[in-house]
Amino acid sequence: MKKIVFLWCILVINVAAYSQFYKSDYFLTKIEFGTSLTYIWNDEALNDNYIYHELTWNLNGGISVSKYLNVGIQSMVIVATKYLPQDTATYNILGGFAQFNFINRTNFRLFGEFSLNFGDFCTAVKENYYGEPYRRAGLKYLGYGGSAQAPILKTKYLFLEVGFYNYIMLNKIEYKYNYTQYIIGINYAFGKLE
Numbered sequence: 001m002k003k004i005v006f007l008w009c010i011l012v013i014n015v016a017a018y019s020q021f022y023k024s025d026y027f028l029t030k031i032e033f034g035t036s037l038t039y040i041w042n043d044e045a046l047n048d049n050y051i052y053h054e055l056t057w058n059l060n061g062g063i064s065v066s067k068y069l070n071v072g073i074q075s076m077v078i079v080a081t082k083y084l085p086q087d088t089a090t091y092n093i094l095g096g097f098a099q100f101n102f103i104n105r106t107n108f109r110l111f112g113e114f115s116l117n118f119g120d121f122c123t124a125v126k127e128n129y130y131g132e133p134y135r136r137a138g139l140k141y142l143g144y145g146g147s148a149q150a151p152i153l154k155t156k157y158l159f160l161e162v163g164f165y166n167y168i169m170l171n172k173i174e175y176k177y178n179y180t181q182y183i184i185g186i187n188y189a190f191g192k193l194e
Contacts (some may be wrong), residue, residue, distance in 0.1 A: 029191050030064035032072075034161060036185025051083040052132055056181055062099065064191070070099040070111075076181075078121050080133060091135060093119030093167075097143070108150050113165065115143035123169060124176040133179075141167040147183055159187040 038056040055078070062072025076093040095117025103110040122136035147163025163183040169176045 026064045026066045028063055030070075030189055031061070031191055032063075032070070032187055032189040033059075033061045034185050034187035035059050036161065036183045038181045038183065053081045053083075054133075055079045055081075058181075058183070058185065060097070062097070067104055068101045070101070072097055072099075074115065074117075076117075076119070078133075082132060089135065091119065091121035091133070093117050093121055093141065095119075095141070095143070106151075106156075108148070109159075110146070110148045112146040113144065113163075115141075115165075115167075117141040117143055117167065121179065122173065122176075123179045124173045136173075138171070140170040141179070142170055143167040145181075145183075149187060152186070157189055159189065161185045161187050 036058045038054075038058070040054040040056075042052045057077045057079075058074060059076075060072055060074035062070045064070050073096050074094070078091040078093070079088060080091065081088045095115050097113050097115035099111045099113045101109060101111045117140070119139050119141065120135050120137050121133055122139060123133050143165055145163060145165030147161050149159040149161040152158045152160050161183055165181045165183065167179040167181070169178070
C-alpha cells in the first residue's frame with residue numbers, strides 16, 4: 001500500500017509540474033468517480049465435479065490534467081468461487097492509471113487507458129489441473145485497454161461506461177496468463193466536462 005501511495009504522490013507532482021509548464025486550462029477542472037462489476041462464469045462442469053465463477057468490483061477516481069489526459073487510482077476486489085468442492089477466495093489489486101481521451105465531449109467520451117497495479121491475484125497454473133488463480137503477494141501488473149462512456153438518460157453528470165482491459169503480470173512466474181476484464185459500470189463526474 002505504501003508503494004501505491006508513493007507512486008501516486010510522484011504522479012500527482014509530475015502532473016502538476018506538467019500542467020504548470022504548459023498552462024493547462026483543464027488541470028483539476030473535472031473529478032470523476034466510477035464503479036463497475038465484471039462477472040466471469042464457467043457454466044460447463046468439468047467431469048461433472050468442477051465449476052468456477054469470478055466477480056470483480058472496481059472502484060476508481062480520477063482528475064483531469066488536460067483536455068486529453070486524466071489520471072487516477074483504482075481498486076479491484078476479486079471474489080473467486082469454485083464449486084464441488086465449494087471454496088471462495090477474495091483478492092485485491094490496487095494501482096494508478098492514465099486515460100488518454102480520443103473523443104472528449106459532453107455527451108460522449110472514448111479513451112484508452114494504461115495502468116500500473118499491485119496485488120495478490122496470481123493468474124498462473126500452480127500444480128492444479130484446472131489452472132484457477134491463487135493468492136501470491138507482491139505481484140505487479142501492467143494494464144491497458146479502453147472504454148466508451150455516454151450520459152445515462154440525458155443526465156449531465158452520470159455516465160454508463162463499457163470497456164475492456166487486459167492486465168499483464170510483470171513478475172517472472174512460470175505458466176502465467178493475463179487477467180482480462182470487461183467493464184460495465186457507472187461513473188459520476190463533476191466540474192468541466194468537455
